[in-house]
Amino acid sequence: MKKISGLFLAISFIGLTSCTAMNTTNNSPLINTYWKLTEIKGTGVSVSDNQREPHILLNSEQRVAGSDGCNRIMAGYTLKGENLQFSQMASTRMACMQGAEQANLIGASLPQTAAYKITGDHLELRDNTGAVIARFTAVALP
Structure with a gap:
């Protein structure tokens, strides 16, 4: 009976630790992921009526769209x-009734990117001092 209990405990421990290990390495890929902007320079991002949410998508041809x-x-x-x-960051120049100040901040901040870090479904862009410029969340597309 002790052998069966010990074997059961060992199998349970291995099962639990392998599930934990799988969950900690499940990061969203940087490339071909829709990254929704949630924070820019420490300020939460808002979405104005009838406008697209701020986001970026890096493709495998080394191009960014968003x-x-x-x-x-x-x-x-x-x-x-x-x-x-x-x-070579560029943008259209629409006359926005709302959100123009936030759009300008995004346009001025993204070119300062020097590094990135992904944790789960969260992306951080950092400048050359390591300070966080922007935070994103991966969004599943249909």
Whole structure:
């Protein structure tokens, strides 16, 4: 009876630790993920009526597409390990009744990106001092 109890405990322990290990390594991929902007320079992001939510999507051709909440944004990017830099950032120039100030902050902040970190479904963009510029959440697309 003691052998069966010990075997049951060992199998249970292995099962529990393997489930824990699987959950800690399940990070969303940087590339081909829709990243919804939730915070820029320490300020929560708001979405104005009838406008797109601020987001970015990095594709495998080293291009970025997205929205600053007012304008479409596009850029190139360079990725080396955890170093990430955006280049040739451009945007449309729509006249936005709401959200223009936030859009300008996003447009000025993203080019400062030097590195990134993904934890689960959360992405942080950091500048060259390690300070967080922006925070995103991965969103599943239909």
